[in-house]
Amino acid sequence: MADKIKDAKIIFVVGGPGSGKGTQCEKVVAKYGYTHLSSGDLLRAEVSSGSERGMQLQAIMQKGELVPLDTVLDMIKDAMIAKADVSKGFLIDGYPREVKQGEEFEKKIGAPCLLLYIDAKAETMVMRLMKRGETSGRADDNEETIKKRLDLYYKATEPVIAFYESRGIVRKIDSELPVDEVFGHVAKAIDALK
Ligand SMILES: Nc1ncnc2c1ncn2[C@@H]1O[C@H](COP(=O)(O)OP(=O)(O)O)[C@@H](O)[C@H]1O
Numbered sequence: 490m491a492d493k494i495k496d497a498k499i500i501f502v503v504g505g506p507g508s509g510k511g512t513q514c515e516k517v518v519a520k521y522g523y524t525h526l527s528s529g530d531l532l533r534a535e536v537s538s539g540s541e542r543g544m545q546l547q548a549i550m551q552k553g554e555l556v557p558l559d560t561v562l563d564m565i566k567d568a569m570i571a572k573a574d575v576s577k578g579f580l581i582d583g584y585p586r587e588v589k590q591g592e593e594f595e596k597k598i599g600a601p602c603l604l605l606y607i608d609a610k611a612e613t614m615v616m617r618l619m620k621r622g623e624t625s626g627r628a629d630d631n632e633e634t635i636k637k638r639l640d641l642y643y644k645a646t647e648p649v650i651a652f653y654e655s656r657g658i659v660r661k662i663d664s665e666l667p668v669d670e671v672f673g674h675v676a677k678a679i680d681a682l683k
């Protein structure tokens with residue numbers, strides 16, 4: 490399977506909670522037709538299924554903690570395989586959230602050609618998430634869990650960016666700008682891929 494996926498571009502989309510990863514990924518899908526796989530969405534789909542595993546995931550996510558590495562990676566891998574024949578590119582949104590996740594992904598699937606680092610200030614992220622919480626119905630868009638997600642982001646996920654910096658594939662995107670301006674920078678980074 491890794492063979493089929495090998496020819497497709499793999500883009501990691503990394504940033505804090507509420508930084509705007511999902512918003513930018515939607516726009517990339519519209520312009521480039523890439524396949525968008527959000528780890529959070531995949532996990533929430535499992536929760537919605539009402540399975541035993543889903544109930545365990547729900548409890549973890551509600552606390553703002555990371556679910557076990559193998560669970561997320563298997564879900565992403567299955568979703569990639571399902572699209573391998575038709576996809577010219579994959580946006581892996583919300584993954585890796587810790588360096589180990591990146592290492593395991595590369596062992597089992599392949600190497601990313603680009604890491605989009607969607608960067609916003611902590612106060613901006615909190616504001617956006619509180620606003621999203623008014624309508625999202627997400628159990629983790631509340632003040633207490635948001636704080637935990639932010640802490641975990643700085644502790645576990647920021648090191649991911651440093652890890653890939655050394656490979657020269659990180660493009661830092663200022664997500665404080667208006668959505669379309671942010672997308673302009675995202676598109677530039679994607680257009681620069683060969
Ligand atoms: N790669 C991952 N590894 C472990 N847990 C994850 C991963 N992606 C998502 N999750 C779980 O799902 C929750 C929501 O993720 P996500 O929808 O990406 O939220 P956001 O980007 O708004 O922080 C996380 O707080 C975590 O519990």
Ligand SMILES: Cc1ncc(C[n+]2csc(CCOP(=O)(O)OP(=O)(O)O)c2C)c(N)n1
Pocket residue numbers: 504505506507508509510511512513616617618620621664665666667668671
């Ligand atoms: C640059 C920018 N992006 C998006 C928004 C709109 N917005 C406000 S809160 C919010 C929710 C968080 O965004 P999402 O894209 O879900 O971020 P993720 O948690 O996936 O990083 C959004 C999209 C905005 N005002 N400005």
Ligand SMILES: [Mg+2]
Pocket residue numbers: 510511527529583
């Ligand atoms: Mg998201």
